[in-house]
Amino acid sequence: MNLYLPLIIFGILIIITALLVILELLLGGSKPKTITINGDNQLVVYGDETVLTTLSQNKVFLPSACGGKATCGTCKFRLIDDVPSVKPTEEPFLNQQEIESGVRLSCQQKVKPDMKIVLPPGLLSAKDFETIVEHVEDLTYDIKLVRFKLINPSTIDFKPGQFMQIKVPGIEVVRAYSLASNPSEKEFVEMIIRYVPKGQATTFVHKAVEKGDKITLIGPFGDFYLQEDSNKPIICIAGGSGKAPIRSILYRLKELGMNREVKYFFGARAVRDLYFTEEFIELEKEFPNFKYIPALSEPLKEDNWKGPTGLITEVLDLMVDDLSNHEAYLCGSPGMIDACIKVLNKHNIKEKNVYYDKFS
Numbered sequence: 547m548n549l550y551l552p553l554i555i556f557g558i559l560i561i562i563t564a565l566l567v568i569l570e571l572l573l574g575g576s577k578p579k580t581i582t583i584n585g586d587n588q589l590v591v592y593g594d595e596t597v598l599t600t601l602s603q604n605k606v607f608l609p610s611a612c613g614g615k616a617t618c619g620t621c622k623f624r625l626i627d628d629v630p631s632v633k634p635t636e637e638p639f640l641n642q643q644e645i646e647s648g649v650r651l652s653c654q655q656k657v658k659p660d661m662k663i664v665l666p667p668g669l670l671s672a673k674d675f676e677t678i679v680e681h682v683e684d685l686t687y688d689i690k691l692v693r694f695k696l697i698n699p700s701t702i703d704f705k706p707g708q709f710m711q712i713k714v715p716g717i718e719v720v721r722a723y724s725l726a727s728n729p730s731e732k733e734f735v736e737m738i739i740r741y742v743p744k745g746q747a748t749t750f751v752h753k754a755v756e757k758g759d760k761i762t763l764i765g766p767f768g769d770f771y772l773q774e775d776s777n778k779p780i781i782c783i784a785g786g787s788g789k790a791p792i793r794s795i796l797y798r799l800k801e802l803g804m805n806r807e808v809k810y811f812f813g814a815r816a817v818r819d820l821y822f823t824e825e826f827i828e829l830e831k832e833f834p835n836f837k838y839i840p841a842l843s844e845p846l847k848e849d850n851w852k853g854p855t856g857l858i859t860e861v862l863d864l865m866v867d868d869l870s871n872h873e874a875y876l877c878g879s880p881g882m883i884d885a886c887i888k889v890l891n892k893h894n895i896k897e898k899n900v901y902y903d904k905f906s
């Protein structure tokens with residue numbers, strides 16, 4: 547019996563391998579599949595990865611602020627024909643109209659044969675950029691400014707307010723960061739990154755990134771950006787690292803002559819959380835139309851703070867009148883944004899004139 551045992555085991559292994567090969571063929575894993583994007587662009591792809599991963603392997607980049615964990619909802623795409631039912635992980639991010647029109651999360655849907663999908667045309671211009679870290683600076687005890695020089699491609703076009711994704715080398719982690727630099731400076735981009743304890747990307751940026759490091763960025767993405775065809779007065783509201791896209795928007799408004807009235811509310815705890823103060827005070831001196839209003843919720847005794855005190859919502863409520871003709875740009879934590887929108891609504895802002903990016 548002992549003599550035959552190795553033969554039996556060998557035979558079983560061969561049968562299992564054959565079954566696995568048949569299963570893979572049946573599931574179509576190694577067969578080519580086609581994905582048709584917006585009716586004309588056709589990709590031939592292989593494997594059973596998600597739509598998000600497969601598209602990015604083929605240099606079509608969808609935003610994915612959470613790296614595919616179904617917690618950000620930014621990776622939406624629309625399916626035509628054979629639309630699968632919504633997964634529980636997708637439900638929180640899709641409204642009824644989206645569900646009915648075939649919108650799904652690309653990180654939750656696997657590639658199927660002959661997929662026809664629709665992506666916003668703006669997304670097709672997102673690329674991966676090889677960059678070199680040119681400058682790293684501490685803005686506060688927990689916020690860093692990082693400047694990335696673009697190597698390949700060597701220039702970028704982005705709208706002020708948009709974001710890019712950092713690909714953390716070594717671990718397959720991708721995170722979104724708003725661009726904080728002037729969109730007219732096309733050879734580099736800057737990001738303002740706040741340290742999140744135990745956070746994967748921010749620990750990498752704060753503890754490991756140095757001048758000269760090579761890092762891949764993907765983008766640009768996002769429909770939070772300055773509406774340049776409008777002449778409405780503007781309210782900007784930011785907290786923490788939410789200053790990043792507002793800084794880019796202000797660079798652009800400055801270039802356009804700052805001919806719109808701009809009030810910029812920035813919420814922080816204490817003086818040690820303030821940064822770029824001189825930059826914005828200079829802007830105030832140059833343009834009477836621009837007003838910078840930092841507010842501290844918990845100023846320290848030694849801060850000797852003479853400016854507005856309280857939550858940014860309270861300060862906003864006190865310092866604005868009727869906003870029915872204003873536009874608002876908000877950036878920061880989801881809680882802060884939701885609370886500020888309530889105050890803006892109280893002052894009659896129109897919903898269509900409110901733009902925001904939640905740093906979730």
Ligand SMILES: Cc1cc2nc3c(=O)[nH]c(=O)nc-3n(C[C@H](O)[C@H](O)[C@H](O)COP(=O)(O)OP(=O)(O)OC[C@H]3O[C@@H](n4cnc5c(N)ncnc54)[C@H](O)[C@@H]3O)c2cc1C
Pocket residue numbers: 611618709721722723724725737738739740741742743744745746747748749768787788790791903904905906
């Ligand atoms: C469109 C967009 C633009 C963004 N722009 C910026 C930007 O300009 N600057 C910036 O600093 N961040 C920005 N973020 C947030 C950023 O993408 C990351 O979510 C954040 O830096 C944390 O990443 P991480 O990998 O370090 O943490 P993770 O490893 O993802 O998280 C670790 C833990 O921390 C929690 N956590 C995650 N984020 C926070 C947070 N902000 N505060 C408290 N706890 C948190 C998580 O729930 C988790 O438990 C943006 C997000 C979005 C969606």
Ligand code: FES
Pocket residue numbers: 609610611612613614615616617618619620621651652653654
């Ligand atoms: S990538 Fe975040 S939900 Fe899909």
